[in-house]
Structure formats: structure tokens, C-alpha cells
Amino acid sequence: xxxxxxxxxxxxxxxxxxxxxxxxxxxxxxxxxxxxxxxxxxxxxxxxxxxxxxxxxxxxxxxxxxxxxxxxxxxxxxxxxxxxxxxxxxxxxxxxxxxxxxxxxxxxxxxxxxxxxxxxxxxxxxxxxxxxxxxxxxxxxxxxxxxxxxxxxxxxxx
Numbered sequence: 001x002x003x004x005x006x007x008x009x010x011x012x013x014x015x016x017x018x019x020x021x022x023x024x025x026x027x028x029x030x031x032x033x034x035x036x037x038x039x040x041x042x043x044x045x046x047x048x049x050x051x052x053x054x055x056x057x058x059x060x061x062x063x064x065x066x067x068x069x070x071x072x073x074x075x076x077x078x079x080x081x082x083x084x085x086x087x088x089x090x091x092x093x094x095x096x097x098x099x100x101x102x103x104x105x106x107x108x109x110x111x112x113x114x115x116x117x118x119x120x121x122x123x124x125x126x127x128x129x130x131x132x133x134x135x136x137x138x139x140x141x142x143x144x145x146x147x148x149x150x151x152x153x154x155x156x157x158x
Contacts, residue, residue, distance in 0.1 A: 121139055
């Protein structure tokens with residue numbers, strides 16, 4: 001599923017607790033990872049980009065008055081919440097494009113194969129059969145060469 005992506009985001013979470021934390025460097029790394037996982041237009045990217053320390057005198061006064069200390073850093077807390085929500089999303093729903101890509105492949109298969117062939121392939125994909133790749137290949141071998149070539153071309157272009 002999304003184990004590698006989750007591991008990377010957990011590393012970014014751990015970096016929030018480092019003594020020599022650099023927000024700008026952390027944001028850069030996190031943005032690179034999130035863009036790779038979700039694409040450039042995802043709302044999580046905007047949330048990370050908006051993280052910043054407000055050094056105005058009013059902000060400093062309000063922080064001191066509220067008794068906020070380093071362990072309750074509002075920027076780090078917000079960053080942590082964003083990453084934790086992202087990790088939960090990946091654990092629960094998986095990678096965003098994974099389902100769409102699989103759906104496109106199934107639509108292309110349905111266009112080029114008979115209903116019976118699609119049902120057989122679907123059953124094999126869902127089965128625990130150790131030779132399912134070979135059996136799917138045998139079903140696809142029954143296609144005319146032109147149809148198989150067209151199917152492969154459509155998959156590559158989708």
C-alpha cells in the first residue's frame with residue numbers, strides 16, 4: 001500500500017522534535033514528499049506552505065501571556081496535526097491515484113475483452129492462485145494480435 005510514504009512522513013514528524021529544528025528546511029523536505037505523494041495542487045501542500053512564525057510584538061506578547069513554552073510551539077503543533085492526518089489518510093484510503101489507475105485499466109479491458117474474459121480475469125486477480133499471472137496471460141493470448149496491441153497502447157497512454 002503506502003508503507004514507504006508513511007515511513008517518510010513519520011520521519012518528518014520525528015524531525016519536529018529535534019533540538020536544532022529549522023522550519024524552512026523542514027517545510028522544503030515535507031513539501032517535496034507531499035508533492036510526490038499527492039501532486040502539486042493538494043491542500044496539504046498549501047497548509048505546510050502557510051506555516052510560519054509570527055515575530056510581531058503582539059504575537060510575542062500573546063504567547064508570553066498565554067504561558068506557551070517551547071514544547072507547545074503552535075507552528076510545530078499545527079505541522080504535527082497536518083502530518084498525522086495525512087498519515088491516517090494514507091493508512092485508511094491508500095495512495096490517491098492507485099484506485100484511479102486501476103479503474104482506467106479495468107475500463108480499457110472491458111472495452112477490448114468479452115464479458116466472460118473480464119469476469120475470468122477479475123476472479124483470477126482476486127484469487128490466491130499462485131499461477132494467476134500465467135492464467136491471465138493465457139486469456140490475453142486468445143485476443144487477436146491487433147486487439148492486444150491496441151489494448152497495450154491504450155494502457156500505456158492512459
